Amino acid sequence: MATEIQSHGRTAARDRILTFAALGILFAFLWYADNHFSEYNLRILNNIAIFIILAVSYNLINGVAGQFSLAPNAFLAVGAYTSAILTLSPEEKLRSFVIDPMIWPLSEIMISFPLSLVVAGLATAFMALLTAIPVFRVRGDYLAIVTLGFGEVIQVVSNNLVAVTNGPLGLKGLTPYTNIWWTWGVCVFTVFCIVRLVNSSYGRSMKAVREDETAAEAMGINALRIKTLAFAFSAFFQGVAGGLLAHLVTTISPSLFTFMFTFNLLIIIVIGGLGSTTGSIIAAVVITWSGELLRVVEEPLTIFGYHYEGIPGMRMVIFSLLLILVMLFARSGIMGRREFSWHGLLELPGKIAGALKVKK
Amino acid sequence: MNEPLFRTEMLTVFFEGLCALSNLELTIERGEIVGLIGPNGAGKTTAFNAITGAVRVSRGKIVFRGQDITSWSTPCIAAGGIARTFQNIRLYDDLTLTENVMVASHSSVTYSFLEAIAGFGRFSRDERRICQKAEHLLELMGLADVAGKKARSLPYGSQRKLEIARALALDPELLLLDEPVAGMNPSETREFAELLVKLHADMNLAIGLIEHDMGFVMEVCHKIQVIDHGIPIAWGTPEQVRNDERVIAAYLGSA
Numbered sequence: 001m002a003t004e005i006q007s008h009g010r011t012a013a014r015d016r017i018l019t020f021a022a023l024g025i026l027f028a029f030l031w032y033a034d035n036h037f038s039e040y041n042l043r044i045l046n047n048i049a050i051f052i053i054l055a056v057s058y059n060l061i062n063g064v065a066g067q068f069s070l071a072p073n074a075f076l077a078v079g080a081y082t083s084a085i086l087t088l089s090p091e092e093k094l095r096s097f098v099i100d101p102m103i104w105p106l107s108e109i110m111i112s113f114p115l116s117l118v119v120a121g122l123a124t125a126f127m128a129l130l131t132a133i134p135v136f137r138v139r140g141d142y143l144a145i146v147t148l149g150f151g152e153v154i155q156v157v158s159n160n161l162v163a164v165t166n167g168p169l170g171l172k173g174l175t176p177y178t179n180i181w182w183t184w185g186v187c188v189f190t191v192f193c194i195v196r197l198v199n200s201s202y203g204r205s206m207k208a209v210r211e212d213e214t215a216a217e218a219m220g221i222n223a224l225r226i227k228t229l230a231f232a233f234s235a236f237f238q239g240v241a242g243g244l245l246a247h248l249v250t251t252i253s254p255s256l257f258t259f260m261f262t263f264n265l266l267i268i269i270v271i272g273g274l275g276s277t278t279g280s281i282i283a284a285v286v287i288t289w290s291g292e293l294l295r296v297v298e299e300p301l302t303i304f305g306y307h308y309e310g311i312p313g314m315r316m317v318i319f320s321l322l323l324i325l326v327m328l329f330a331r332s333g334i335m336g337r338r339e340f341s342w343h344g345l346l347e348l349p350g351k352i353a354g355a356l357k358v359k360k
Numbered sequence: 361m362n363e364p365l366f367r368t369e370m371l372t373v374f375f376e377g378l379c380a381l382s383n384l385e386l387t388i389e390r391g392e393i394v395g396l397i398g399p400n401g402a403g404k405t406t407a408f409n410a411i412t413g414a415v416r417v418s419r420g421k422i423v424f425r426g427q428d429i430t431s432w433s434t435p436c437i438a439a440g441g442i443a444r445t446f447q448n449i450r451l452y453d454d455l456t457l458t459e460n461v462m463v464a465s466h467s468s469v470t471y472s473f474l475e476a477i478a479g480f481g482r483f484s485r486d487e488r489r490i491c492q493k494a495e496h497l498l499e500l501m502g503l504a505d506v507a508g509k510k511a512r513s514l515p516y517g518s519q520r521k522l523e524i525a526r527a528l529a530l531d532p533e534l535l536l537l538d539e540p541v542a543g544m545n546p547s548e549t550r551e552f553a554e555l556l557v558k559l560h561a562d563m564n565l566a567i568g569l570i571e572h573d574m575g576f577v578m579e580v581c582h583k584i585q586v587i588d589h590g591i592p593i594a595w596g597t598p599e600q601v602r603n604d605e606r607v608i609a610a611y612l613g614s615a
Binding site for chain 2: 192193196197200201202203204205207208211212214215216217218219220221222223229233275337
């Protein structure tokens with residue numbers, strides 16, 4: 001690994017420059033998009049960034065640590081509600097809470113948007129911590145069952161705790177703070193944090209727990225602690241994503257955070273390659289974008305004189321088929337467990353050329 | 361000073377009424393290689409599992425460095441200085457060899473996960489130390505040239521060696537090897553015996569090992585404990601054990 005330290009240092013410096021250059025290009029593109037793109041296309045870009053945040057953090061617990069969680073929709077809801085409640089003005093709260101007035105002190109609190117995102121993340125991580133401690137004491141698929149139940153609990157609570165969530169009416173009139181800079185800024189930050197964590201001893205321990213929990217414990221790793229860390233860490237970013245989403249759509253209600261959200265994310269991380277952060281990013285972009293392109297299949301259209309009425313929900317059928325095909329024929333997804341590296345990218349043209357030569 | 365490095369007192373394990381191990385009294389002194397032998401199903405692996413906290417001890421006591429570790433958790437025992445390998449090799453298949461070994465150094469990491477994200481201070485120092493240690497151990501076990509490969513891709517014998525390299529990364533004072541030469545051919549076994557003696561001499565390790573290959577056991581072990589049906593039947597030097605009637609009966613069947 002570090003046998004030739006000097007050349008190692010040089011490539012590290014080169015990689016850093018390339019990374020900064022790529023980020024520069026990304027933000028130049030965003031600046032261009034911000035000024036020239038239509039409202040609709042900007043919305044897609046925002047959605048892509050939010051889905052990258054969600055997919056990368058979901059992949060941390062499901063793919064890297066190998067613990068099958070089904071909680072993202074619940075964590076998203078917790079984050080969205082926390083952040084929305086904290087940024088709504090007291091007047092707006094008075095106006096929209098028509099069934100039951102909001103309980104004091106929440107009715108008076110109003111904090112800035114960035115701070116509300118941090119609080120949303122911390123509140124969600126805290127929720128994850130409370131769930132994790134009993135669940136991770138036992139091994140196996142209990143996490144899936146408990147997190148599935150947790151999602152339902154959050155639904156019921158948000159529908160019925162009217163004095164806090166305004167029940168089924170939801171929260172309206174949020175200031176649309178979320179813009180392309182917020183979503184992509186948080187997105188880059190999330191990817192950075194998760195990549196750093198995965199490449200540290202903590203990330204290695206998570207992988208060891210995924211590969212063989214008994215052997216991990218026999219090597220001095222406290223599996224309970226490592227799994228809890230992965231779970232809470234991923235919940236933090238899902239909570240922040242919830243806050244971003246709330247201030248993007250400006251109206252949130254319990255029906256927004258159904259299990260379909262989790263299912264979508266599951267498709268993304270499986271197609272990207274379970275365990276690969278790079279794969280999660282690629283799949284988040286592709287699936288979110290193609291989700292928009294595929295809107296045509298849900299609208300009436302005429303092909304060669306044949307009239308097609310358009311079936312609502314048809315996109316999900318296509319994605320489900322895609323998931324089945326991936327599970328059958330390409331179980332490792334786009335990236336498998338490989339990760340992006342500049343070294344790999346720079347060698348790629350040579351490899352492709354080599355493969356073509358062999359074919360000839 | 362008469363306290364040995366490691367000893368068990370009346371160590372007993374029940375599996376729902378079935379007595380898997382009964383009153384095992386095993387003593388391992390510093391720098392000693394002790395063999396644990398017995399026919400299949402005698403409770404040898406159960407003894408290792410009980411010592412490392414993987415199965416619950418029903419009765420008895422485990423004392424390591426003068427401390428009662430009977431109720432310690434598996435990770436604490438591992439970090440505390442007792443490392444083990446597994447009978448059916450258990451590596452982290454999808455990780456590289458270096459990563460496999462580095463995982464075992466996790467308990468010696470001083471940085472928090474927040475420092476790992478920020479990436480300065482103790483993070484780089486610790487990572488460098490862990491990585492160098494892993495490389496050193498892989499070199500010691502003769503695996504340096506395949507360090508970047510995935511553990512899954514290794515041949516059987518090398519996987520056994522990798523398990524030992526990983527266990528050594530815990531800086532153990534006591535190393536427990538569960539059938540380290542099972543499935544090896546005579547020349548591999550021979551080579552492995554030399555490696556073990558060298559490791560033992562270089563690191564002043566105490567080693568406990570389970571093995572069926574009698575030639576190997578008689579050659580490398582200083583002391584041998586024989587158990588049968590969970591019951592200890594003989595304890596002594598290889599010569600004493602070899603000539604013990606009860607041992608012969610257990611292995612060959614009594615007349």
